[in-house]
Structures are given as C-alpha cells and as structure tokens.
Amino acid sequence: MKEDKLDLEYIFKRYLPDRFEREKKERISGEIIENIKSKLEKMGVEAEPMLVGSQSRGTELKNSDLDIFIVFSTKYSRKEMEDAGMEIGFEIFPEGTAKYAEHPYVSGIMEGVKVDIVPCFRVEMNRKIISSVDRTPLHTQFMRNAMDDEMRKEAILLKLFMKRQGIYGSELKTSGFSGYVCELIILKFKRFNSFIEYVSNLKGRLIIGDEDRTSKFNSPVVIIDPVDLGRNAAAAVSEGNLSILKTAAKFYNLNPCNFFFTFDEKIDRINRVERGTYMCLIRWKRPDIIDDILYPQLELSERNLKTLCETSGFHYINGYVNLDGENMEILIEMESGHLNRIEKREGPPVENQNSISFIRKYLDSDRRSRGPYVENGRVYFDLFRDETYFKDIFFKNIQKINFGHNINRLKGEIIFEDRLEKIRETRIYEMFLNFQRPVLPSGEYLNKN
Amino acid sequence: MKEDKLDLEYIFKRYLPDRFEREKKERISGEIIENIKSKLEKMGVEAEPMLVGSQSRGTELKNSDLDIFIVFSTKYSRKEMEDAGMEIGFEIFPEGTAKYAEHPYVSGIMEGVKVDIVPCFRVEMNRKIISSVDRTPLHTQFMRNAMDDEMRKEAILLKLFMKRQGIYGSELKTSGFSGYVCELIILKFKRFNSFIEYVSNLKGRLIIGDEDRTSKFNSPVVIIDPVDLGRNAAAAVSEGNLSILKTAAKFYNLNPCNFFFTFDEKIDRINRVERGTYMCLIRWKRPDIIDDILYPQLELSERNLKTLCETSGFHYINGYVNLDGENMEILIEMESGHLNRIEKREGPPVENQNSISFIRKYLDSDRRSRGPYVENGRVYFDLFRDETYFKDIFFKNIQKINFGHNINRLKGEIIFEDRLEKIRETRIYEMFLNFQRPVLPSGEYLNKN
Numbered sequence: 001m002k003e004d005k006l007d008l009e010y011i012f013k014r015y016l017p018d019r020f021e022r023e024k025k026e027r028i029s030g031e032i033i034e035n036i037k038s039k040l041e042k043m044g045v046e047a048e049p050m051l052v053g054s055q056s057r058g059t060e061l062k063n064s065d066l067d068i069f070i071v072f073s074t075k076y077s078r079k080e081m082e083d084a085g086m087e088i089g090f091e092i093f094p095e096g097t098a099k100y101a102e103h104p105y106v107s108g109i110m111e112g113v114k115v116d117i118v119p120c121f122r123v124e125m126n127r128k129i130i131s132s133v134d135r136t137p138l139h140t141q142f143m144r145n146a147m148d149d150e151m152r153k154e155a156i157l158l159k160l161f162m163k164r165q166g167i168y169g170s171e172l173k174t175s176g177f178s179g180y181v182c183e184l185i186i187l188k189f190k191r192f193n194s195f196i197e198y199v200s201n202l203k204g205r206l207i208i209g210d211e212d213r214t215s216k217f218n219s220p221v222v223i224i225d226p227v228d229l230g231r232n233a234a235a236a237v238s239e240g241n242l243s244i245l246k247t248a249a250k251f252y253n254l255n256p257c258n259f260f261f262t263f264d265e266k267i268d269r270i271n272r273v274e275r276g277t278y279m280c281l282i283r284w285k286r287p288d289i290i291d292d293i294l295y296p297q298l299e300l301s302e303r304n305l306k307t308l309c310e311t312s313g314f315h316y317i318n319g320y321v322n323l324d325g326e327n328m329e330i331l332i333e334m335e336s337g338h339l340n341r342i343e344k345r346e347g348p349p350v351e352n353q354n355s356i357s358f359i360r361k362y363l364d365s366d367r368r369s370r371g372p373y374v375e376n377g378r379v380y381f382d383l384f385r386d387e388t389y390f391k392d393i394f395f396k397n398i399q400k401i402n403f404g405h406n407i408n409r410l411k412g413e414i415i416f417e418d419r420l421e422k423i424r425e426t427r428i429y430e431m432f433l434n435f436q437r438p439v440l441p442s443g444e445y446l447n448k449n
Numbered sequence: 450m451k452e453d454k455l456d457l458e459y460i461f462k463r464y465l466p467d468r469f470e471r472e473k474k475e476r477i478s479g480e481i482i483e484n485i486k487s488k489l490e491k492m493g494v495e496a497e498p499m500l501v502g503s504q505s506r507g508t509e510l511k512n513s514d515l516d517i518f519i520v521f522s523t524k525y526s527r528k529e530m531e532d533a534g535m536e537i538g539f540e541i542f543p544e545g546t547a548k549y550a551e552h553p554y555v556s557g558i559m560e561g562v563k564v565d566i567v568p569c570f571r572v573e574m575n576r577k578i579i580s581s582v583d584r585t586p587l588h589t590q591f592m593r594n595a596m597d598d599e600m601r602k603e604a605i606l607l608k609l610f611m612k613r614q615g616i617y618g619s620e621l622k623t624s625g626f627s628g629y630v631c632e633l634i635i636l637k638f639k640r641f642n643s644f645i646e647y648v649s650n651l652k653g654r655l656i657i658g659d660e661d662r663t664s665k666f667n668s669p670v671v672i673i674d675p676v677d678l679g680r681n682a683a684a685a686v687s688e689g690n691l692s693i694l695k696t697a698a699k700f701y702n703l704n705p706c707n708f709f710f711t712f713d714e715k716i717d718r719i720n721r722v723e724r725g726t727y728m729c730l731i732r733w734k735r736p737d738i739i740d741d742i743l744y745p746q747l748e749l750s751e752r753n754l755k756t757l758c759e760t761s762g763f764h765y766i767n768g769y770v771n772l773d774g775e776n777m778e779i780l781i782e783m784e785s786g787h788l789n790r791i792e793k794r795e796g797p798p799v800e801n802q803n804s805i806s807f808i809r810k811y812l813d814s815d816r817r818s819r820g821p822y823v824e825n826g827r828v829y830f831d832l833f834r835d836e837t838y839f840k841d842i843f844f845k846n847i848q849k850i851n852f853g854h855n856i857n858r859l860k861g862e863i864i865f866e867d868r869l870e871k872i873r874e875t876r877i878y879e880m881f882l883n884f885q886r887p888v889l890p891s892g893e894y895l896n897k898n
Contacts, residue, residue, distance in 0.1 A: 243823040276790030341725030350692040374692040
C-alpha cells in the first residue's frame with residue numbers, strides 16, 4: 001500500500017471507471033434513452049429522457065448508478081406526469097421497484113448496473129420550480145458547460161476526500177456534501193489543493209457566492225446554486241461535518257497522501273480494553289419508511305434520551321445512532337446505569353418566598369434524608385429517590401419521551417438491552433467503537449512529518 | 450413541651466440566670482475585681498480591673514462565663530502589660546490555664562463558674578487601637594448606657610434565636626453573630642419582632658449604619674461599631690449564615706413559637722435508609738493549635754478536596770468538617786469512589802491550530818479507546834485512565850493538595866477511611882446526617898398554620 005505517499009495516478013486508476021465500464025454504461029444509458037423516446041412518441045406525450053447525475057457530468061466514480069430522468073412539459077398535471085413516468089419505468093424494468101422521493105420513480109438493474117428512471121417537470125433556470133427533483137436536469141446542463149476535464153478530475157478528488165471522511169452525501173443520514181456541491185466548490189477554487197488550503201484555515205462558516213445572496217442564509221455552509229440563485233445548494237451540510245472537513249484539511253496539508261482518498265480498508269486499531277461504562281441499546285424493527293424520514297427522528301430520539309439521562313441524574317457520555325435495512329438502533333453510553341439512593345435537591349434562593357413552600361414540602365416527608373441546609377444562598381435537601389435504575393426510569397417515562405412522529409407509534413415494540421455481554425455482540429457496538437471523524441492515517445507516520 | 454406555642458415567660462425562665470445564679474456571679478466577680486485592685490496597688494501598676502462581656506451588659510444567658518479584663522495604661526510596653534496581667538491571673542488562679550488570643554490570658558474556675566482574666570490596653574473611643582481585645586471594655590461602657598432593660602430582653606431573644614440556628618458566635622468555626630452584634634441590631638430595631646420581620650423580607654446584604662461608613666465594606670453583613678466607626682462589627686458573619694437567618698426568620702413569621710428559642714432537645718428525625726453514596730473520611734490527630742487557626746485550614750482543605758474530586762472526574766455531593774478536642778476530620782460524599790475506565794477528553798476547537806497537536810498526541814497512543822470525533826466544533830477522544838479509585842488518586846495527589854499552613858505538615862499522618870461500615874460508626878457521620886440549617890419545628894404542625 002502507498003497510503004503514506006501521494007500518487008494521483010494510482011488514485012484515479014483505483015476509483016475512476018475503466019474504459020470497459022464507461023463504454024458499457026454509455027451503451028446502456030443510450031439504449032434506455034432511445035427506448036424511452038420511442039415509448040413517449042407512441043404515447044404522444046411531450047417529454048424528453050435525459051441522463052443526469054455524476055455520470056452525465058463526467059465526475060462519476062467506479063460502480064456508480066445511472067440516473068435517467070424523463071422531463072415532462074409543465075402542461076401536464078402532476079398526476080399525469082407521475083402516471084406516465086411510472087408506466088414507462090415499469091415497461092423498461094418489469095421487475096423494477098417503485099420508490100418515493102418527491103415524485104415516485106422506478107429503480108431497476110440492467111447488466112449489473114443500477115438504474116433509476118425518474119419523471120420530473122421541465123423548468124427553466126431561476127424560475128419557480130415545482131419540486132427539487134425538477135432542478136436536477138438543470139444541474140446537468142449547467143455543469144456540463146461550466147467544467148473542463150481538468151476541473152472534473154479535481155472535483156473527483158474532492159468527492160473522494162469527502163467520502164473518506166464520511167461526509168459525502170446530502171441525505172439526512174449523512175448531512176454532508178453532495179457531488180454537485182463538490183463540483184460547485186471546484187468551480188470556485190479551481191484546484192482541490194486551493195480549497196483544502198482555504199478550508200484548513202477557515203474560521204466560522206463556509207460561504208461561496210455574492211454577499212447579497214448568501215447573507216440571507218444561516219446554515220454552516222452556504223453555496224449559491226447557479227441554476228437557482230435564491231437557493232443554498234449546501235443547506236444539508238451539518239456544522240459537525242464542516243468541523244470534520246476543517247480538521248481533515250489541516251492534516252492533509254501536513255501530509256498530503258493517498259490515505260485521504262482511499263476508503264475501503266478496514267480500520268481496526270481499536271484498543272479492546274473494557275470501557276467500564278454503562279451502555280443501553282434501544283432497538284426497533286425498521287418500519288417501511290425511507291431513511292430521510294426516519295433518520296431525523298432517530299437523532300431527535302437520541303437527543304431526548306440524552307435529556308432524560310441528564311434530568312434524571314445520570315451522566316451521559318456518548319450516543320450513537322444506526323439505521324439499516326433491518327433495524328433502527330440507539331446506543332447510549334453513560335457513567336453508570338444506577339443512581340445513588342439520595343439526590344441533592346436544589347431549592348429556591350432563600351430570599352425567594354418559594355423557599356418556604358420548598359422547605360415545607362420536604363421537611364417532614366419520608367423522602368427527606370438530610371437537610372434543609374444552605375449553600376450559596378439556596379436551600380437544599382438530600383432526598384431519597386423512588387427509582388434508581390436507568391431501565392426502570394426509561395420505561396416509567398417512555399410515554400413522555402418524544403421519539404418523533406413515526407417512531408412514537410412503536411413505543412410498544414421497543415427492545416431494550418443493557419447487558420454488556422449482549423451489547424458487545426452487536427454490530428452497532430462495533431460501529432460505535434470504530435467511529436472516527438476526521439479519518440486520519442496512523443499517527444506513527446503523521447509524527448514523522 | 451410547649452414548642453408550638455410562644456411563651457416568653459417560659460423562655461426567659463428557662464434560659465436566663467435565676468436570682469441565685471446572678472447573686473453568686475456578682476459576688477464572685479466583685480471579689481476578683483477587689484483582689485486584682487489590691488494586687489495592682491501593691492505592684493504599683495497603673496491599671497484597672499473591669500467586668501466585661503454579656504454579664505457586664507446584662508444580656509447574659511444561664512451558666513455563662515465571667516470575663517474580667519485588666520485595663521493597662523498605654524505607657525507600658527506590650528510585654529510589661531502581658532507579664533503583669535499573667536502574673537496577676539495566676540495569683541488568682543494558681544491552677545489556671547494560660548490561653549492565647551491576641552494577648553495571652555489566664556482561665557480558671559471559681560465555685561463552678563469559668564472565669565477568664567485578660568490583660569489589655571486602655572484606649573479611647575474611635576482612637577487607634579492596638580488589638581481588638583482592647584476594644585472590649587469600650588463595648589461594655591457603650592452598651593451599658595445605650596440599652597434599657599426592655600432592650601436587653603429583646604437582645605436575649607435574638608441571641609437565643611441565633612443560637613438555635615447554630616449561627617451564634619463570631620469565632621471562625623461558627624462565622625456567626627456575636628452577642629455584641631445582636632445587641633447592636635436591637636439598638637437599631639428596638640424589638641426582636643421588628644428585626645425578624647425586616648430580615649425575612651431582606652434581599653441581599655444586611656447593612657446597619659450611615660451609608661458613607663458602610664459603603665466601604667463588602668461583607669454580607671455590615672454593622673458599624675459605634676465605638677470604632679471605621680470598623681464592621683459583623684465582619685465575621687458568613688453569607689451562608691445570613692441565608693440561614695433569612696430563612697429561619699421567614700418560618701418564625703409563619704409560626705412564632707418556643708421552638709425557635711429552645712435548643713437542647715436532641716433532634717433525631719433522620720431516616721436511616723442507606724444513601725447509596727461513596728464516603729471518605731480524612732482524619733488527623735489535632736495538633737496543639739487554637740480553633741481559629743485550624744478551622745479555616747480545614748475549610749480550605751475541604752474546598753481543595755472538592756476541587757480534586759471534580760477535576761478528577763468524580764461527582765462531589767457534600768462535604769462536612771469537624772474540629773474537636775481530639776481530631777480534625779473532613780467527610781466527603783460523592784456519587785461513586787470509582788471512575789469509568791475511559792474518560793471523554795475535550796480538545797480544542799477544530800478551527801484552532803492546537804487541534805492538530807491534540808489529535809497527534811492521542812491518535813496512536815495506548816490511551817486511545819475511541820476517536821477522534823467532533824462535537825459542537827471541538828475535537829474529542831475517549832481515553833483510558835491510569836487511575837480509577839478515589840483513594841489511589843487522593844494519595845497520588847497528596848503532595849499537591851493544599852491543606853493550609855499547619856495541616857500541610859501533617860500529610861504523613863493522615864488516616865484515610867472509605868469503608869462505609871467503619872464510617873457509620875463515627876461521630877462525624879452522625880453529625881453530618883443530623884446537620885440542619887435553618888433548624889425548624891416539625892413540618893407536621895408547620896403545615897397546620
């Protein structure tokens with residue numbers, strides 16, 4: 001492995017499609033487009049098939065999917081457009097699957113290549129769009145003209161770099177940089193290295209575009225979309241992912257090397273000594289709902305569980321969320337799953353009349369262990385708790401916890417596990433232990449530089 | 450018991466000296482003063498004996514001590530004054546004990562009454578004084594003229610009230626209200642009830658005196674001393690004790706009753722259920738040094754142990770200090786005496802260049818359990834700890850802990866106990882459990898009102 005050297009030829013060879021793959025995809029997409037055209041003609045529908053996505057812009061990686069849109073005239077209703085689009089999709093892929101983004105679409109496989117056939121409306125640049133899907137053909141048209149081959153290679157490097165750090169992709173599960181955003185960045189900075197240099201010293205937000213347009217956005221990353229000047233193309237990027245980018249860029253500058261572009265090696269340098277903490281795993285069977293709807297609810301649930309921990313007196317350390325084809329899972333780590341029998345209960349300031357009712361409430365109560373006493377101008381009691389185990393407190397509060405609209409319905413189907421020997425056997429535990437952002441080469445040779 | 454009624458006659462009968470005790474003390478103090486006078490004459494020394502303290506001001510409680518000062522002319526040197534004073538003291542009490550405040554003095558017992566014979570210098574009101582002891586005769590002169598019998602009774606009520614709350618006495622161990630301060634308060638408010646009404650609604654500091662004089666003091670309680678207008682007579686009162694007074698006053702107003710003046714009943718309503726916490730007791734044999742020197746050092750030690758707990762990752766709950774004839778003791782209560790094997794270590798913000806060295810330091814270290822990862826713009830690692838038991842961390846850090854000038858010398862002689870079954874047998878544990886401020890009557894009848 002040449003992880004510790006920079007060898008762009010090696011990188012491109014490894015991650016760009018070879019001549020065989022390119023020719024095969026050109027042939028497949030050409031055939032499908034011709035096929036759609038003739039079907040549209042036969043149906044007398046005013047619409048046009050179009051290859052979109054990274055493939056159409058020349059910035060695709062090895063084994064990428066094909067995205068073919070059918071762009072309908074706006075004279076059709078939404079339903080007419082969707083019905084015709086799905087009909088054609090299923091004619092081409094009789095075994096295909098119906099999927100749902102903003103419009104429904106059909107996904108199929110041809111000669112081992114995954115192909116999505118997506119109906120949308122024709123819109124003009126900077127005109128009111130009907131849905132964000134309709135914008136995609138504009139991105140293709142724009143980017144094809146704007147980039148030369150040199151810039152396409154730089155954009156590919158940036159995409160690989162983002163991918164290595166786990167911050168590539170605008171879906172909510174990742175909240176990262178889309179391929180289109182990477183390309184817009186290269187349009188502005190021309191060279192991958194210039195951008196990395198810039199972002200490694202960046203304080204605060206990443207902003208690209210005229211100030212009179214960018215100033216109305218508050219997101220951590222603001223990049224004006226040239227095909228829709230009122231839109232922030234990078235609205236999906238989270239603050240955490242910008243932070244990861246900044247840090248990774250600093251380390252790339254110290255030691256530019258292949259490591260930062262290569263990502264299918266298994267990282268496993270984890271020290272397996274016990275952490276000595278308490279963990280609990282909350283799991284549901286995944287309902288038939290897409291990632292972009294479930295993932296934000298899982299994150300909300302994780303935040304609300306953190307709040308439950310902290311308000312109940314536990315000491316939260318880490319949380320981790322996993323969403324895969326089978327399960328939705330939340331792993332919570334805290335210092336202990338068991339509270340002291342007593343809690344130190346803070347009352348009002350002594351100068352406040354409420355201090356009287358606070359003292360009255362607990363002075364003769366069975367819950368009183370000790371007090372009242374005064375610290376820093378406030379009244380305190382040491383009180384006995386009713387519940388001391390996290391598991392009990394979790395189930396006692398389960399009706400009050402907001403897991404989000406869809407997951408709330410599954411409160412009765414929660415699988416709760418807090419036996420460490422069981423948790424250690426799960427995949428989420430492995431993922432949690434191995435989680436690392438930024439992803440960095442071994443410190444051993446980092447320190448050599 | 451008439452705890453829940455207010456019966457002043459009963460209170461005064463119970464706590465004021467009866468005729469027999471008063472006559473006996475007048476006789477004893479008269480005899481001692483005559484005795485001193487004739488000795489001074491014989492020695493040809495220009496000095497005058499004088500009864501001081503609460504006895505001299507008519508505000509003494511039952512079984513109080515006698516304080517007799519010998520007031521020397523300032524023509525003598527400090528050494529001459531002290532030598533002559535001690536000589537006379539030991540002539541009167543050949544079996545007496547030498548004690549040390551600002552000057553040395555002699556303490557003895559006559560017919561069961563404790564008597565202190567204290568030499569000091571004669572000073573005039575509002576003149577530069579040599580030591581605070583010299584001010585005491587001025588307090589006697591001033592207060593005798595300023596108060597009538599009515600006010601003396603009110604002052605006695607206030608002293609009893611303070612005593613009941615454990616905030617009576619200006620020595621550092623108590624940091625409360627001296628008898629003289631109680632009398633000054635009554636001089637201002639005339640009636641005990643007026644003051645309690647006032648203080649129950651007081652926000653912030655308690656200040657008595659002209660603003661141009663009081664404004665230069667920052668203490669929680671400022672009461673200008675009429676015999677030395679540049680002095681705050683209440684400088685000893687801690688903020689915590691003012692808070693206790695405010696709260697107790699609120700409850701007295703709700704239900705004025707004997708409870709607030711009677712204090713030798715044993716309070717023991719403590720629920721004995723286990724607290725489930727970790728406790729450690731640190732103990733030294735008491736060295737031959739006075740309370741006012743040792744007590745602040747014990748408090749300093751307790752604060753520094755709290756800091757050690759918190760910076761090491763433990764969760765401090767309560768601390769308690771005890772100083773008696775035999776021992777100096779600190780009891781620390783925390784959630785657990787054992788830390789997790791890992792700690793979540795916070796690094797610099799990612800935008801800071803230091804984040805690079807932070808990551809380099811731990812990336813390949815044996816201490817790394819997990820990370821780096823980014824939260825709220827900062828880099829974190831989960832690191833393994835070297836030590837996880839409080840006892841080990843305490844002894845590892847013992848040289849660094851500041852216990853105060855005198856106690857630092859006893860670091861080699863610390864007795865450390867953290868077995869709960871042993872701690873449960875100690876007196877400090879009982880005192881800790883029973884500690885209560887403000888002291889309040891049973892909530893049972895409080896709630897009736």
